[in-house]
Amino acid sequence: MALELRKMSGTFGVEVTGIDLAKGVSANEASLLQAALRDRLVMVIKNQNLSPKQYVDGIKVFGDPMHQHLAKLLMDEHPEIAVLDSRVANSKSADGKIMPIGSKDWHTDHTNHAKPPKMTVLYAVKLPKEGGDTGFANMQAAFSGLEEVEQSHLLSLKTVNVLEQNLSYVDDKTRQSLPPQKHPFIRTHPETGKKAIYVHPGKLAHFEGMSPSESKALLNSLLDRVLKPDITYRHKWSMGDLVIWDNRATLHVAHTDYDPSEGRILHRICLEGDVPA
Numbered sequence: 001m002a003l004e005l006r007k008m009s010g011t012f013g014v015e016v017t018g019i020d021l022a023k024g025v026s027a028n029e030a031s032l033l034q035a036a037l038r039d040r041l042v043m044v045i046k047n048q049n050l051s052p053k054q055y056v057d058g059i060k061v062f063g064d065p066m067h068q069h070l071a072k073l074l075m076d077e078h079p080e081i082a083v084l085d086s087r088v089a090n091s092k093s094a095d096g097k098i099m100p101i102g103s104k105d106w107h108t109d110h111t112n113h114a115k116p117p118k119m120t121v122l123y124a125v126k127l128p129k130e131g132g133d134t135g136f137a138n139m140q141a142a143f144s145g146l147e148e149v150e151q152s153h154l155l156s157l158k159t160v161n162v163l164e165q166n167l168s169y170v171d172d173k174t175r176q177s178l179p180p181q182k183h184p185f186i187r188t189h190p191e192t193g194k195k196a197i198y199v200h201p202g203k204l205a206h207f208e209g210m211s212p213s214e215s216k217a218l219l220n221s222l223l224d225r226v227l228k229p230d231i232t233y234r235h236k237w238s239m240g241d242l243v244i245w246d247n248r249a250t251l252h253v254a255h256t257d258y259d260p261s262e263g264r265i266l267h268r269i270c271l272e273g274d275v276p277a
């Protein structure tokens with residue numbers, strides 16, 4: 001079966017069939033995959049059947065796995081993988097309700113790191129009967145759609161990022177090792193030079209020089225305007241799907257419209273990134 005690429009929407013996303021990451025890919029296939037992901041920002045690789053080791057090895061075609069701060073969820077024998085099991089990995093909402101893991105707000109990953117992951121990968125191991133989709137937004141398209149005057153204002157902003165307080169799966173040692181990090185709000189992609197809105201609202205303490213409430217108001221009003229259907233894609237998971245996205249250019253969101261006790265299991269790997277610029 002030959003490698004096939006199919007666009008998933010007008011602005012971004014690409015579906016891949018005809019490869020088996022367990023067997024590895026040729027150098028030619030590797031460069032086709034890397035170029036497609038650079039261009040399309042989100043990639044769904046269909047019909048995979050991967051042991052944890054095959055997953056860790058196979059994903060290296062896109063980069064090197066990095067240590068994740070979800071210390072209590074890392075797989076013993078393969079600590080590159082965080083096991084996101086909705087029966088175990090959860091958090092409590094403000095009213096004390098148990099929530100499946102995964103932010104319900106649009107975000108990019110791990111902005112409280114000096115070098116946040118360039119990409120995140122999820123591999124479906126067990127899925128609920130319905131629900132649990134993952135949404136993606138093309139933040140290069142979001143930024144390029146703004147008026148120039150607003151673009152230049154946003155280009156001057158820096159975010160100050162901290163780890164959220166209510167994450168039960170982060171241990172104290174990990175928490176202490178992660179001081180606040182300052183990043184540009186508009187990030188330039190190191191490979192394509194395209195600019196994107198780059199933010200994790202839950203980890204944003206404030207914009208530099210602004211109060212937390214002013215920062216929240218600015219961010220909410222911007223995201224309300226830009227997160228429109230034309231720049232988003234909603235992925236309905238099938239068993240065997242491996243989804244990888246570029247954190248430097250997209251935001252994602254978890255749909256938590258399923259019963260966490262049913263057990264939804266995704267294996268997550270993050271790939272080493274560089275200092276945002």
Ligand SMILES: [Fe+2]
Pocket residue numbers: 102103107108109252
């Ligand atoms: Fe995330």
